[in-house]
Amino acid sequence: MLFEETMMKIIVIHDDINWLHSDPSGGHPENPYRLERLLDSLRSSVQPDLCEFSRTIDPLRKVLKNIHSDEYVDYIERECSKGFHYIDQDTYVTQHTFNIALRYSTTIWVYASKSFEENRLVLALPRPPGHHAGYSGRAMGAPTLGFCIFNHSAVADSALLEKTKPILHIDFDAHHGNGTQDIFWNDARVIHVDIHQHGLYPGTGWVDDIGGKDAKGSKINIPLPPYSGDAEFIWVVENIIKQLISTYRFEAIVVSAGFDSYVNDGLAELEFTEDSFTYIGNTLYEYYRKGVVKTIVSVLEGGYGRGLKYGFSSFVKALMGFKKINKRFVKPPPPKIYEKLRSILREYHGINIVE
Numbered sequence: 307m308l309f310e311e312t313m314m315k316i317i318v319i320h321d322d323i324n325w326l327h328s329d330p331s332g333g334h335p336e337n338p339y340r341l342e343r344l345l346d347s348l349r350s351s352v353q354p355d356l357c358e359f360s361r362t363i364d365p366l367r368k369v370l371k372n373i374h375s376d377e378y379v380d381y382i383e384r385e386c387s388k389g390f391h392y393i394d395q396d397t398y399v400t401q402h403t404f405n406i407a408l409r410y411s412t413t414i415w416v417y418a419s420k421s422f423e424e425n426r427l428v429l430a431l432p433r434p435p436g437h438h439a440g441y442s443g444r445a446m447g448a449p450t451l452g453f454c455i456f457n458h459s460a461v462a463d464s465a466l467l468e469k470t471k472p473i474l475h476i477d478f479d480a481h482h483g484n485g486t487q488d489i490f491w492n493d494a495r496v497i498h499v500d501i502h503q504h505g506l507y508p509g510t511g512w513v514d515d516i517g518g519k520d521a522k523g524s525k526i527n528i529p530l531p532p533y534s535g536d537a538e539f540i541w542v543v544e545n546i547i548k549q550l551i552s553t554y555r556f557e558a559i560v561v562s563a564g565f566d567s568y569v570n571d572g573l574a575e576l577e578f579t580e581d582s583f584t585y586i587g588n589t590l591y592e593y594y595r596k597g598v599v600k601t602i603v604s605v606l607e608g609g610y611g612r613g614l615k616y617g618f619s620s621f622v623k624a625l626m627g628f629k630k631i632n633k634r635f636v637k638p639p640p641p642k643i644y645e646k647l648r649s650i651l652r653e654y655h656g657i658n659i660v661e
Contacts, residue, residue: 479564480574482511523654568613587624
């Protein structure tokens, strides 16, 4: 379906139930006020009639099948029954967390499936977030769950895999999406491009990590040095993301949208600005508008300060067609990373990076 060059409507999944997942001390960076900042930004920058808000629906445990083990789901339910406490150094639960997280996962599963049939854009704003939660919880040797409970973006992947394959999963949170990669490590149907800060928690996402024996090359990790900025990010969009979409003509894309990679957001040292988020949003908009992609499901991950206001609004406005940016100066990753990426793309995807 080819759309005229115009502003697109978007389904926004948000529910005030998220306030029941909160550290009473008020000192945790992953708190309900994050979403209030996002919503203020959204309301001030996007026409209200273009946003179709949806609350969460009744939870269905079956949506977590193949995403998390029964043992892990039982563990979370059991821990939540004890009331507020920390289940690891970073991650807390309350008596409501299990229900809240499962409601978000269920709603995302339903709308991901629906959006594919109806050619819609979806923006999910779940709390708690999810991309660090692996099949059995802590993923790929991570010391904690990193604020996450259930992996909502992986749920979106699962729903869309019932409709089409392969699908593209893009994660631009400053922290590696180790949970998502763990879940789909041996699944070549999910081509996962993960742009993150090298060495940052959870300490995974090496460029050599390309997937399990049945899915080699389907996991493309791009660890960028601290203080990398727009030039490096836009290089990735131009030379990897655009090339993959052109090669595979994905009908569905899932985005793990983390805004802690925004300059001075607080928990990372990447220096992406509005330009980076506008560029990736506008790139995806163009493929969607031209009918190459039938649906794009964006799921909020991190972002704790400035990124929630400036990075988020830039991405959403560009994704909806409100905002554009011309190609800027680009800069490839450090030589060792660059050469390995060239090799992976050539060997497994038939893509030649030409500078």
